[in-house]
Amino acid sequence: MSEAEGFEFSVPVLIAGAGACGAVAALAALNAGVTPLVIERDDRPGGSTGMSQGLFCAAGTQSQREHGIEDNADIFFADIIEKAKGQTDPVIARALADHSAPTLEWLRAAHDLPWELDLRFRASYGNSRQRLHGWPGHSGDDMVQLLHRRMSDAGVDVLMETRLVDIYVQGDRIIGVALERADGAIEKVGCDALVLACGGFGANRAMTDRYMPETATLKYNGHEGSQGEAIVVAERLGAVLADMGSYQGYAMLTDPQGISVPPPVLIEGGIIVNKLGNRFTDESADIAGMVHPLAGQPDGLGWVIYDARIEERCAQIPELAQLMALNAPKIAEDLETLAKLTSTDPAQLAAAVGDVQRVAAAKGTDAFGRSWASETPPSGPYRALKVTGALYHTQGGLQIDGAARVLRQDGTPFANLFAGGGSARSVSGPSSWGYLPAMGLTTAVVLGRLAGEGAARASAD
Incomplete structure (x- = not known):
């Protein structure tokens, strides 16, 4: 025209x-x-x-x-x-x-x-x-x-x-x-x-x-x-x-709730394991790029593992508050019980969490490159949210x-x-x-x- x-x-x-x-x-x-x-x-x-x-x-x-x-x-x-x-x-x-x-x-x-x-x-x-x-x-x-x-x-x-x-x-x-x-x-x-x-x-x-x-x-x-x-x-x-x-990808879209786990859950010391119970990445390195390591895990699924301390610090973030209101987090006093609730391998989950706890006690860096010098890893009572990766926006x-x-x-x-x-x-x-x-x-x-x-x-x- x-x-x-x-x-x-x-x-x-x-x-x-x-x-x-x-x-x-x-x-x-x-x-x-x-x-x-x-x-x-x-x-x-x-x-x-x-x-x-x-x-x-x-x-x-x-x-x-x-x-x-x-x-x-x-x-x-x-x-x-x-x-x-x-x-x-x-x-x-x-x-x-x-x-x-x-x-x-x-x-x-x-x-x-x-x-x-x-x-x-x-x-x-x-x-x-x-x-x-x-x-x-x-x-x-x-x-x-x-x-x-x-x-x-x-x-x-x-x-x-x-x-x-x-x-x-x-x-x-x-x-x-x-x-x-x-x-x-x-x-x-x-x-x-x-x-x-x-x-x-x-x-x-x-x-x-x-x-x-x-x-x-x-x-x-x-x-x-x-x-x-x-x-x-x-x-x-x-x-x-x-x-x-x-684009921005994200590795913490809860399944099946479809609500994002907020980044501070990881920033405050949370970790991610796959459905077998193994860690596979440095959770502190790349909040968007982490979507691809998760996509490469069995069925593209994982569990965000955190604890009551982290939950208390993040409870006022709307997304976590929504998940808590839905009773979405699996809650367990110990790792053996958490493994049952998440259907992960008890030995592998215990090894994954135990490793970061030992590295953090020594204020060291783990095998994936995450520094625990100033971070506190999860300890019981534990929380877990099932997650998958997603594309959020271009x-x-x-x-x-x-x-x-x-x-x-x-x-x-x-x-x-x-x-x-x-x-x-x-x-x-x-x-x-x-x-x-x-x-x-x-x-x-x-x-x-x-x-x-x-x-x-x-x-x-």
């Missing part, structure tokens, strides 16, 4: 996707003096954020300083690059590191979002400082609903059950979109700037088979709306895709610059097309081993703000 008259109506900024990225983009556009229109394919906001713990990384925040934690953008940037083994985009990494704390402080001050440092998550899995922030006692879904209340209070319209199906260009600028409504009707809407905040493509089996075939045997534990439509539509315009083989997508502008094949940015969250390339490298805890929501929130601000400016050009 090349004629603006073909649109049924026009808006200055249109935001496709109403999860954390889209909601923050809307609030940022509002702060810049522009009222956006937001669309959402589902009948209820949530997306990947709604299925998460609602935590994101920010470096150099007031909350960190209040707890005596020295952190800054340079340290965060170095952690991102190291975790990704240098195989990520330093421009995006720099933008995320530089804008993480200012974005958090802006949301707290301007929109009264009660986010603070979560002390339950010690520095681990690539984060060299405690920098995971969230809303204490609340989930990612709570966060999304709060963001939507803030949008509603500010008068932002959100069209639910509305899906982006095409983008219209005139010259080198986006001029509008085609939207599919719940009844199948197609509506053409003009816009002066467009933000793609639609999520990734984890639920699109054709795309995951193409870009990450090694995940074919994994369960999918992500948002079913993550179909990759924004990526597909923008690629047709000549947008660059990058790191399409990148990390590849549209190549953007440091202002969240989508790039063309020649490396130049579209003047008024922006992307964030699962639609955009993240900073996890090309595979599953580069994911820093909470970086999914970090990209959503930080890039959402940059995209919203940029779209507001572009709409005035």
Whole structure:
């Protein structure tokens, strides 16, 4: 389409996707003096954020300083690059590191979002400082609903059950979109700037088979709306895709409950054994990449072994609280009883747990490379949760610059097309081993703000 008259109506900024990225983009556009229109394919906001713990990384925040934690953008940037083994985009990494704390402080001050440092998550899995922030006692879904209340209070319209199906260009600028409504009707809407905040493509089996075939045997534990439509539509315009083989896997999806065991269960000293009772990996090394060692075990199943001490420390984390309410953990005073409850081999389970207990007593490092110098392994009474591996969300997508502008094949940015969250390339490298805890929501929130601000400016050009 090349004629603006073909649109049924026009808006200055249109935001496709109403999860954390889209909601923050809307609030940022509002702060810049522009009222956006937001669309959402589902009948209820949530997306990947709604299925998460609602935590994101920010470096150099007031909350960190209040707890005596020295952190800054340079340290965060170095952690991102190291975790990704240098195989990520330093421009995006720099933008995320530089804008993480200012974005958090802006949301707290301007929109009264009660986010603070979560002390339950010690520095681990690539984060060299405690920098995971969230809303204490609340989930990612709570966060999304709060963001939507803030949008509603500010008068932002959100069209639910509305899906982006095409983008219209005139010259080198986006001029509008085609939207599919719940009844199948197609509506053409003009816009002066467009933000793609639609999520990734984890639920699109054709795309995951193409870009990450090694995940074919994994369960999918992500948002079913993550179909990759924004990526597909923008690629047709000549947008660059990058790191399409990148994703977050997770080795602790409970079977059969389908609830994630939170990372602090391992951080505080828990271990994983296979269905025979044997350990097979360093549980402290890679929270996302651990999915593949588990997938290689018999039936792809394992048991997270922890104890009453760890349970007490983690009991307020919503996911573990849910599992406890369901009586999901197997509970035993001794390893022999635990072996019976889990149908593991008693001798092998005793050997696995006994080994880490002996190594920890000597403050040493075990055969898998896990240091027990400052960690305490499980001891009776024991707890066990049956787990399997799963794909949670993709990390590849549209190549953007440091202002969240989508790039063309020649490396130049579209003047008024922006992307964030699962639609955009993240900073996890090309595979599953580069994911820093909470970086999914970090990209959503930080890039959402940059995209919203940029779209507001572009709409005035």
